[in-house]
Amino acid sequence: MMAAVAAALRAWAEAAARAEEAARAALAASAPLLGSLAALAAQMRAARRLPWDATPLGAFPGLRARLWQKQRGAAEALLEQLGGRREELRAVRDAVGSAASAVRRLCEERGSERGSERGSTGLRLCEERGSERGSTGLRLCEERGSERGSTGLRLCEERGSERGSPGPCEERGSTGMCEERGPAELRLPAALRRGPRCPSLADVLEGLQDVERCYRHLYLESKLLLQRLSLDSLADVEALPQSWERILEHYRENDVVKDTLLKVSLFVENHQEVSCSPGS
Template identity: 25%
Template sequence: MSNPVLVSLHQQLKKCFEVLKVNKNVWESVLAECIPLMSSLGNLAVQLKALKNVQLANTPLAKFPSLQERLHYKLSLAVDTVLGKLAEKMDALQTVRNAISKQVSAVFQFYEKNTDALDIACCVSRSATCPSIADMLEWLQDADCYYRLQLLQRRKLLWMLKPTDLTLMETEPKRWESLHSSSREERIADALCQVSFFMDIE
């Protein structure tokens, strides 16, 4: 490989795929931590709805003064706590997305800056151990778009939540899970698999 620009671009691509690989694992770990939090949020909504519908004054619990208000306050505090933890998870996902986008952007900037030194044949040629530059750039762009969209959609779900809309809160776990895209994640995993030999080339 005599073209120094091609050598540099391959180095940039390797670095970018390494960043993608590491952060993909972090992303999946953070999302896994969100599952019990979303479940808790749904359960708290069910409890708040039940509390709203029951008349404690007509039960043996009537002898406890202001019990309904105190229970509502306690459950509301629990909701705030869960939402606070979910906000922290969203910040963690934002960090992952930023790291991937920063690296992908750097690769594309380098490529666009040096297009004169990279002809079409060079960009589309591939071998058993090295995918084409065109393929790798496409895979990275797809991954960047996927994480950007995922973050926006998950933030939007949380932004839509209102303490007074218990039905929305109750269905939040299912709507959160519906954002999961196995096909898109498999494509990212497949891309990482296809560059595995390329990553080991010195």
């Protein structure tokens, strides 16, 4: 299972790296467009305040309307280009979301498969009654990898066999009291635990969600900012670079993408070390 999860995480890391590059490119391309739009809005406001009739330009009655039409057309063209950059951010959001969904879906499918396999081998509760004392004994025994050349792990707890105290007995597997598991299966519990040098699988999946949320918020903030713009409110258009800078500042301060890529890298490297270690 963990080999498939590690492969899916590598694919996610590649998609996230491409998405981060695309997002930075879209944001960089938006800055000059926003500056041009703000400057154009300032010109349009100045043209509105100009007393045309009191100037020599008053001799050209249609000039004011033609100038306004040209300025408005230029502003709409800039808004259309900004819409293209917004769509690039949406593509980034969708790409990261699809890659993360693939990882989660794989984990859910493999988790369901493991649950089904355990249900088929048998998990049952039984009671052992002492023949000499009439007591109930409890024995929970789990042995892993004893016949596969690995060091093996045995957890055995006996209660009541010598004290005469009651207790249930849990028996797993069709071969007897102990269920044997191969070394590959042992990697799942290990992956669920956070180590000193390696994050747990839960940490990694949480990081994937954080990255999704980061790009989703970036797209929504840019979308709402552009949707609120109206050429009938030129003051808001003129203040657009400042509003955009606040969005960028929040994005630049967020290190979730870099941190999650590091988590994924450590997790995958740890899996490779375990897979290549003797006895695996």
